[in-house]
Structure formats: structure tokens, C-alpha cells
Amino acid sequence: MKLNWIISLVVVVMGMQGCRSIPVEKQLDKILLRADQVGAGQMPAEPEKVRSPFMAWDVQRPTFPTRQDTVWPAENIQTKLDQLAAQGGGTLVLKGHHHTGRITLRSHINLQLDAGSVLEFESEIEDFLPVVFTRNEGVELYSLGACIYANGAENIAVTGWGKVIGPGDGSIRSKTMTHDVIEKIVDSNTPVERRIYDGKTADFIFPPALIAPINCKKVWIEGVSLERTVFWNIVPTYCEDVVIRGVRIQSIGIPRGDGIDIESCNRVLVEYCTLNTGDDCIAVKAGRGYDGLRVNRPSENIVVRYCFSEKGHGGFTIGSETAGMAKQVYVHDCVFGKTNVGIRFKTRRPRGGGGSAMRFERIRMRDVESALRWDMLGQAQHVGNQANRDFEVQKNALTPRFSNIQIKDIYIDAAKDCIKIEGIPESVLDDVRIDRVFGRGDRYLSVKDAKNIKIKNSVFVCKDTSVSTTNVSGLIQDRVRVMTEAP
Known part of the structure; x- marks a missing residue:
């Protein structure tokens, strides 16, 4: 409750016209948790009640x-x-x-x-x-x-x-x-x-x-520690009421060595975990291609909190196998260290899926390649010509889609790309709201195939301050400062 009160105060301060305000960088740096405050070493004896925008769960x-x-x-x-x-x-x-x-x-x-x-x-x-x-x-x-x-x-x-x-x-x-x-x-x-x-x-x-x-x-x-997996580490599938807390996972150097993958589950809590992985640290999945459509079971009502994704491909990832869709996902109060991507949304044209109704709050990223990344096309080595946005694909049962995503109170200490969006022409990314971000990186913003993207109350310090867009409508930047050097 105390943290929520502080954040409400920050909103009021930022909205006051004509008054001196604390720089967003200092606001976020003060209120967001650090690496030594999250992860397995900080796990309390019992979990707190889950307070998600999408559900209440007394664990x-x-x-x-x-x-x-x-x-x-x-x-x-x-x-x-x-x-x-x-x-x-x-x-x-x-x-x-x-x-x-x-x-x-x-x-x-x-x-x-x-x-x-x-x-x-x-x-x-x-x-x-x-x-x-x-x-x-x-x-x-x-x-x-x-x-x-x-x-x-x-x-x-x-x-x-x-x-x-x-x-x-x-x-x-x-x-x-x-x-x-x-x-x-x-x-x-x-x-x-x-x-x-x-x-x-x-x-x-x-x-x-x-x-x-x-x-x-x-x-x-x-509580357990996991290492030397052959494949993904912890993978609940078609499960209900799952709690994963205080685990330590080490799979650096192991291809497909994902940490925690949630597959078509309902009501999942992941908290106070420390992850060093050969692939994504924490991922949400829901079936692949036509087989995933046949099963048609979403991953929903998922909460991830107080985790430390120390190293891996993605700190937190949706996809890329989500034919049954991911929805009502809430990730908050986490720290992502040297991950290739901080928050990543992945789909592939031949695999289907995507998601909606997702919220990400109070996340610190320390040193990432891409901080906020939508990657809906993939690579040619996996999906051939369909990885090229100029390769025309008609809408079909496997057409991916992402919408209704809210991201706020994010501190990006260092990134090559602060925000990088690659949707797909036949199903553009829709309705993303990004609020109160401080980002330090090489590039500010690149957007392809998207609509209704709103960024507000944010500051970015980047070498490249330009905005690159392709097939974009409804891009709004409200009280956003982009500069090459911090004031």
C-alpha cells in the first residue's frame, strides 16, 4: 500500500502545470526495487496476497x-x-x-x-x-x-x-x-x-x-536450485493454481534452456526467483500452430513479481508459441539484468497466437539489448520467407495479434533500443500505452506495423533521438522528452 501511495503522489506531481517537479529519472530510481531486493535470497516465509488488476488470489x-x-x-x-x-x-x-x-x-x-x-x-x-x-x-x-x-x-x-x-x-x-x-x-x-x-x-x-x-x-x-537441464527447466502445462517461488535456475550456455515457461495454465504466481538462463528467463506460452489451435487453451491470470532475471535472452517474454493466447498477465516489481531483451512480445506467422490484457509495472532494467520489444515476425531460419514483412500473407486462423498492453514506471539504465516494435502488416500491434519511463540507450523509438501507440510522461537519453515509423497510425507522444545528453 505504501508503494502505491508513493506512485500516486508521483502522478500528481507530474501532472501539476507550472510547478517544479522531480525529474522522472530520480523518481523512478528512488521507488523501483534493486537487484538486492528481489530474487530467491529475498523470499519471505509466506507469499503475500496477489493483487492483480485482473484477479484477487489469497495464496x-x-x-x-x-x-x-x-x-x-x-x-x-x-x-x-x-x-x-x-x-x-x-x-x-x-x-x-x-x-x-x-x-x-x-x-x-x-x-x-x-x-x-x-x-x-x-x-x-x-x-x-x-x-x-x-x-x-x-x-x-x-x-x-x-x-x-x-x-x-x-x-x-x-x-x-x-x-x-x-x-x-x-x-x-x-x-x-x-x-x-x-x-x-x-x-x-x-x-x-x-x-x-x-x-x-x-x-x-x-x-x-x-x-x-x-x-x-x-x-x-x-526453494530448490536447478541446473544442467537438457531443455526448459520448469514447465507447468494445463495446470491450475500454480505457485513457483524462491527457485534458482542456472542454464547459461544451454540452448533452449528456458527458466520458467507457463504453458496454457490458469492462476499462476511466480515470485522471488533468480534466473540465469540459456534462453528466456520467464515465458508465457499457449500451444503452437494448428496443434495449439486444436487444444485452444489460453494462459491466463498470471502474476510475476519480485523476480531477478539476471542473465538470459528475455527477462520476461510472451511467446512465441501462444496459439491459445495469453491474457490477464501482470508483471511487477522485477529487475532484469544483462538480458538480450527486457520485456519481449513474440509471435510467428506460422505459429499463431499473441495476447491481450497485460500490465507491466515498476520494472528496472540494467543492461539490455532491447528494453521494450515487439517481435512478431521472427527469423528466416525458423519461418522462412514469412519472416519478411514484405512477404504477403492473408489473414488466417494462425494470424498473430497483440493488443491492450499497459507499461508504466520503467527504468532503463542502458539499452541499444529503448522501444522497438515490429508488428505484421496483416495484423498490426494495437493499443499500447507506455507511461513514466526513463530510458538511456543508443536508439529511442522504431515502430513498424502498429496503431494506437501512446507514450507519455517519459524521458529518453539516446544517441539517436529520431523516430522511425513504417505503416503506423495513432502514434501519440505526450510530455515526452528525448535528448542526447541528460540535463
Whole structure:
């Protein structure tokens, strides 16, 4: 409440005509959180109530049956989990250094990693067989699933202060499909139950994420550290009521090493996480191409707060697989460090999707390539000629769209591009409101294929102060100062 009061006061001060006002740079620098105030090291014991513009959620820690068991390295984790599940659930505490194949969680079980414990996964395909139902890069299929997997479970948790380590060198890594984009490999017309990739039906597999529950309710992931993933790290899919808090993720140097990817979920809270990733730090997704349209499940009612995206491709990203759409997303009070992009909105013409009803507030960016980035075309290596805006595409079921986005109270310490927008001619970016931004960078503003873009109450200090536009209407700059040197 105190922070909201301060911000309301700032609005009043800025709106007063003829009165001396505090420079927006100093206003924002004072009220926005810093790196040492967010991330896993700052996590309180219990989460605060969620106050989103789109929903209210009184987050409650899950409870489990009081029975507890301990598993030591010489014992089989899955056997212990199944025994506990047969008794109605409880807490399974891991101690020591474990080597295991895939683990499947059951309802009403908390898998707790004791401080100092290590859960390290094996590296061969046979350690993850039989194949299980999963979604890989937004496409449903049967393959290795996840190192920690659950399907249709309720009230499950992975907690504690131990470490989860993904597979090392072995057949999983050597046989991972990398030779093409997934929609050209998995035919959307093939029934899902026949999309089997076990290393035998085809000479490749789709790799396991580290933690990926699917079709689950009441999921709680807290405190653990993750490293050496083969693929994305934490990926709840088709889940409801998910809380991810206080995790540390290290996947620098791992291609497709996303930190947290939210796939077609409803009611998700991500808070106090620290991310150093080989791809996007936190991303929202909702299915890919025609397979995503078939499923048609959005990601909605998502809150991300008090996170530190230290290094990665994107501090926070929507896309690029969002055929089911992303909506009612609220990101606030975060810090993005040396990420390629601060806030990124991605679509691709052959993948569909996009989103609406999104709000971003009180975010500090320290050293980014692009601070606010709309990238709706992609690269030719992934989508061929469709990455060129001059390549004419008629509107169709997969035409992406973004609209109704509000961004305010943003401090950009250093960027090459402060605001860079690349929409698509057949579906221009629509209705973006940017308010109270201080940006320091090489270039101020580039806009292609957009309408109804409003920037106000902002200051930018850039080497290139020009505004570049292509196919833009309704661009409004209200009380915006752009200069080459700070006053």
C-alpha cells in the first residue's frame, strides 16, 4: 500500500502545470526495487496476497498428510513415492546424492529436498521409458516427458533447499531433435496417441524438461536450485493454481534452456526467483500452430513479481508459441539484468497466437539489448520467407495479434533500443500505452506495423533521438522528452 501511495503522489506531481517537479529519472530510481531486493535470497516465509488488476488470489501454502518418509541414496525414489501415495500421501524427504531416472509425482505428496541433497538424473533414453504424454514446444506428443513429471495429480509440491541436476552427456542429449522446427516433424493431423518418439520409432527424441507437471491442480514449487537441464527447466502445462517461488535456475550456455515457461495454465504466481538462463528467463506460452489451435487453451491470470532475471535472452517474454493466447498477465516489481531483451512480445506467422490484457509495472532494467520489444515476425531460419514483412500473407486462423498492453514506471539504465516494435502488416500491434519511463540507450523509438501507440510522461537519453515509423497510425507522444545528453 505504501508503494502505491508513493506512485500516486508521483502522478500528481507530474501532472501539476507550472510547478517544479522531480525529474522522472530520480523518481523512478528512488521507488523501483534493486537487484538486492528481489530474487530467491529475498523470499519471505509466506507469499503475500496477489493483487492483480485482473484477479484477487489469497495464496495459501498447501497442506499434506502428516506422514513422512525419508529416502537415502541406496533406495528407489519412485518406489517410496508410490508407497506413500498408496497410504494417502505425505512428505518424502530426500537426503544425500541420488542418481535416478524419471520420477513421477502422485497426488497429495510433497517431494522435499533436504538442504545439501542432490537429485541428479541419468543420461540415457532408457532411464525415461516408457514414453509419457507431454507437450514439447507447444505440440502434444509422447516422449520422455520430464525428469520430475506428473499427469493428472492434485496437491503436489517440490520443495526444500536441495539441488536438481539434469542429465549429463548420453543418448538423451545426442538424440535430441534439433534438425528442424517441431511443426515440420510432428504432423498436426496425426492423432496424438500415435505421435511416439522413444528413440526407436524415430532416430530422435524430444528431450525432458526438469520439472513439468501436466493436467495438474494445486502445484507448489519452492526453494530448490536447478541446473544442467537438457531443455526448459520448469514447465507447468494445463495446470491450475500454480505457485513457483524462491527457485534458482542456472542454464547459461544451454540452448533452449528456458527458466520458467507457463504453458496454457490458469492462476499462476511466480515470485522471488533468480534466473540465469540459456534462453528466456520467464515465458508465457499457449500451444503452437494448428496443434495449439486444436487444444485452444489460453494462459491466463498470471502474476510475476519480485523476480531477478539476471542473465538470459528475455527477462520476461510472451511467446512465441501462444496459439491459445495469453491474457490477464501482470508483471511487477522485477529487475532484469544483462538480458538480450527486457520485456519481449513474440509471435510467428506460422505459429499463431499473441495476447491481450497485460500490465507491466515498476520494472528496472540494467543492461539490455532491447528494453521494450515487439517481435512478431521472427527469423528466416525458423519461418522462412514469412519472416519478411514484405512477404504477403492473408489473414488466417494462425494470424498473430497483440493488443491492450499497459507499461508504466520503467527504468532503463542502458539499452541499444529503448522501444522497438515490429508488428505484421496483416495484423498490426494495437493499443499500447507506455507511461513514466526513463530510458538511456543508443536508439529511442522504431515502430513498424502498429496503431494506437501512446507514450507519455517519459524521458529518453539516446544517441539517436529520431523516430522511425513504417505503416503506423495513432502514434501519440505526450510530455515526452528525448535528448542526447541528460540535463
